Amino acid sequence: MPEISAPLIAWYRRNARDLPWRRAGFGAWGVLVSEFMLQQTPVTRVIPHLEAWLARWPSPTSLAADAPAEAVRQWANLGYPRRALWLHRAAVEIRDRHGGIVPRDVDALLSLSGVGDYTARAVAVFAYGDRHPVVDTNTRRVLARAVEGRSQPGPPARRDLGAMSDRLPGDPVEAAIVNAATMELGATVCVARVPRCDTCPIAHVCAWRAAGYPDTGDDRRRQARYEGSDRQARGAVLRVLRDASADGIRSVELIADWADAAQRDRAITSLADDGLIELIDDRARLPQ
DNA sequence: CAACCGTGGCT
DNA sequence: TAGCCAAGGTT
Structure with a gap:
């Protein structure tokens, strides 16, 4: 060459x-x-x-x-x-x-x-x-x-x-x-x-x-579909918490109307596993 | 190594 | 419109 x-x-x-x-x-x-x-x-x-x-x-x-x-x-x-x-x-x-x-x-x-x-x-x-x-x-x-x-x-x-x-x-x-x-x-x-x-x-x-x-x-490899994905659910959770106060909000109120309840729960627990959110008592917030 | 991880613009 | 694509990294 x-x-x-x-x-x-x-x-x-x-x-x-x-x-x-x-x-x-x-x-x-x-x-x-x-x-x-x-x-x-x-x-x-x-x-x-x-x-x-x-x-x-x-x-x-x-x-x-x-x-x-x-x-x-x-x-x-x-x-x-x-x-x-x-x-x-x-x-x-x-x-x-x-x-x-x-x-x-x-x-x-x-x-x-x-x-x-x-x-x-x-x-x-x-x-x-x-x-x-x-x-x-x-x-x-x-x-x-x-x-x-x-x-x-x-x-x-x-x-x-x-x-x-x-x-x-x-x-x-x-x-x-x-x-x-x-x-x-x-x-x-x-x-x-x-x-x-x-x-x-x-x-x-x-x-x-x-x-x-x-x-x-x-x-x-083709990118996985985003619409309907766990990533979309995680993104929705995090968006709510970014816009919330430092105290966060009650976990049950996080994207409560999400169509797939199991996916919503997966999103919250995986975000906590990743350290992107904290779950304290009944509340979720960004990591302090 | 393959799967997973956000979001928006462009075609 | 649905899919492609974007100065990648971690597990």
């Missing part, structure tokens, strides 16, 4: 979106918060929440000083609210184990709650400028097409990290740009549904294009 770094870097310099976390001096805490919010949530939805979050909690220690309930409430309707809980836990861990400074070491980052392979390396690379492969769903789609000649990536695998690492320049600054540019290309040009190959800076070396854009199938 020919060199793709040079055209990617040139393209990125001209076409990168102006995103808050790309501003100079945005800070490792801001990058970490942004990466939590960006897990499975579109950029356009994240930006206003990110700015409100950082205005309220400009440091890990400021967040750690508040109750988890405040994090869950501030998270609002961003989705996957356990990310709010994990981000709060990570802030406590950063305060207690790292002197309030977001760690730079990948293994230290990986040990934080809610931080996995992607987020750990994204912080190390984009906040600190170190040289690591950063592999997200965009990266995997770009590599699947440009390198493997497939229409869609397979399920995430550990070897994706090595595959990306192999094509990073040796210079950490350039490597960081290639990481960001590959993600950006996947997010804006080499998109999942209708790719814009006519404007792609690496079309001339794309294996998928060379093969005539074959439909190689899609072995990704």
Whole structure:
């Protein structure tokens, strides 16, 4: 496969979106918060929440000083609210184990709650400028097409990290740009549904294009239906408690009119198991 | 490894 | 409209 770094870097310099976390001096805490919010949530939805979050909690220690309930409430309707809980836990861990400074070491980052392979390396690379492969769903789609000649990536695998690492320049600054540019290309040009190959800076070396854009199938798992799901019930419970006072409300009044009573009970107990709500006597509330 | 975990916009 | 998709992580 020919060199793709040079055209990617040139393209990125001209076409990168102006995103808050790309501003100079945005800070490792801001990058970490942004990466939590960006897990499975579109950029356009994240930006206003990110700015409100950082205005309220400009440091890990400021967040750690508040109750988890405040994090869950501030998270609002961003989705996957356990990310709010994990981000709060990570802030406590950063305060207690790292002197309030977001760690730079990948293994230290990986040990934080809610931080996995992607987020750990994204912080190390984009906040600190170190040289690591950063592999997200965009990266995997770009590599699947440009390198493997497939229409869609397979399920995430550990070897994706090595595959990306192999094509990073040796210079950490350039490597960081290639990481960001590959993600950006996947997010804006080499998109999942209708790719814009006519404007792609690496079309001339794309294996998928060379093969005539074959439909190689899609072995990704389909998302479970949301309507009528336990997740929907959990979301409804949590929405009520976010809007309630700190005392919460009586458990029997939680989405009392939910059609499936067994599902309602499952939602409440599983949320309590997850630590997203507390059940005290006959009441339910966010975790204090 | 597969299942599970929210929410909203887009086609 | 119903399904797809989104800067993933944990169990």
